[in-house]
Amino acid sequence: MKQIVSAILAIPLLISTFQAGAQNKKAYSFDNLPVIAKTFFKKDTINILKYGAKNDGITLNTKSINQAITDCNKRGGGVVVIPEGLWLTGPIELKSNVNLHLKKNALLQFTKDMDQYPLVEGNWEGLPQMRNQSPIWASNQQNIAITGYGIVDGGGEAWRMVKKDKLTESQWKSLLASGGVVGEDNKSWYPSAKSLKGAKMKNAGVITKDKDAAFYAEIKDFLRPNLLVLNRCKRVLLEGVTFQNSPAWNLHPLMSEDITIRNVYAKNPWYAQNGDGLDIESCKNVLVEGSTFDVGDDGICIKSGRDAEGRKRAMPTENVVIRHSTVYHAHGGFVIGSEMSGGAKNIFISDCTFIGTDIGLRFKTTRGRGGVVENIYARNINMKDIPGEAILFDMYYAAVDPVPLTGEKRETPKVELLPVTEETPVFRKFYISNVVCDGAAKAVFIRGLPEMSISDIFLDNLTIKAKEGLDIQEAKNISLSNVHLDIKNAKPLIYIQNGSSVTLSNISYTNAELLFRINGAKNSNIKLTGTATSKAAVKTEFGHGAQADVLEIK
Known part of the structure; x- marks a missing residue:
């Protein structure tokens, strides 16, 4: 034995x-949980x-x-x-x-x-x-x-390394006085010249035949x-243990099985570059419970390898239960991606609280990753003071902080239709219910690719107070039901671009200058039921090829 x-x-x-859509309600359960x-x-x-x-x-x-x-x-x-x-x-x-x-x-x-x-x-x-x-x-x-x-x-x-914009003036001066070197932009501090040298290179640590021991020695301090x-x-x-002040990520189980993480505290300064709390990568059968995360990057994150290497590894992260945990400062409270090329499936998160995380539920990927993320379940999630989106699905991840620093300018990704290949990521079958968020920049953001819509997203029983409402782009088979929105800037309350089979039922809201803005020639089968449209100053606005008959209001 x-x-x-x-x-x-x-x-x-x-x-x-x-x-889902016009179908009757269907029960989904937290079943098939790991042993x-x-x-x-x-x-x-x-x-x-x-x-x-x-x-x-x-x-x-x-x-x-x-x-x-x-x-x-x-x-x-x-x-x-x-x-x-x-x-x-x-x-x-x-x-x-x-x-x-x-x-x-x-x-x-x-x-x-x-x-x-x-x-x-x-x-x-x-x-x-x-x-x-x-x-x-x-x-x-x-x-x-x-x-x-x-x-x-x-x-x-x-x-x-430390970014100047993430410190107070006195903290920055103290850091400079401690030694190290400053980058050419005078906005980034590095602990040594070796660290700065590595930062200037693209993929400095990637193992290739042309790099010898001497090369790596010259940038050793950069390879955190x-x-x-x-x-x-x-x-x-x-x-039970506190893990803090990590050089890069804090806790990183990699290609491992049967992991229990219970009552731990993962802690990093909020300005800690790449200071993730927990990164579960290509692992199977994981339980995280009763734990606290207060870090400089993503809080609890699911990964499975990057691009071709991740697809070659072909080890999804699967059978994960996360419950009764709290995330304070982090780029995302619960996150999947963006290195998810091996896929992720059968993830169950419940009874968690996010306070001050840049984004609450954050699902991110980009072209080149490939991989399939599916069968993701979340319920009983509380959020407070979220600077970005309460719930985000984004297939245009650009490897930048989710909330821009003061004065930082960002361009909207160029929208173009590309062929579907093994490098095209897939997000589908997400089931999220019972979410309360007191304060966010945007309630829900769903953005797929023109060649690969995000699909089969089911959101039920949400109560969200935010500056902006629902934003759905390049998505199909999307269902939002029993949603209450307290939106400051409801112009519009609901934005849809190239959405197909989008069903919204029992949407309540405090006010709206514009209820719907629908853009794009690829919209179809958008339905709204059980909603008091008379509360909106203007009901609908169509543009960029969208036709009025794509929307049905009952």
């Missing part, structure tokens, strides 16, 4: 109701003090901690204890059957001495790349954990590591 005991998570059946194999550890305990570790904040404890983990692994596993205190260390390698346990008031501080992090072949933003060794890492291990009550600090300020990388591991538990 295997040492690892598998157990089926007791996840309650959750039922959401949506209405998560749990971790199990021997009670044997090893204290790093027995290996000469010192909590003076000066002694480098890399060897002591790693030797304790290695010995624990050789003995068949158990618990390696990090006691109370400040423990300075270099990279730590997790090994099978070992639970690294941080006691209360334990601070595992990773050194800012970059020489302690060797260059290794890794993965960054969905592509094989040369990176500095991650502070905590494991590869091809089974039954591993980091648990307890302490803090893991990645020393990220030694690695990250993710704080925690678990590569091709099985049966993983992260519980």
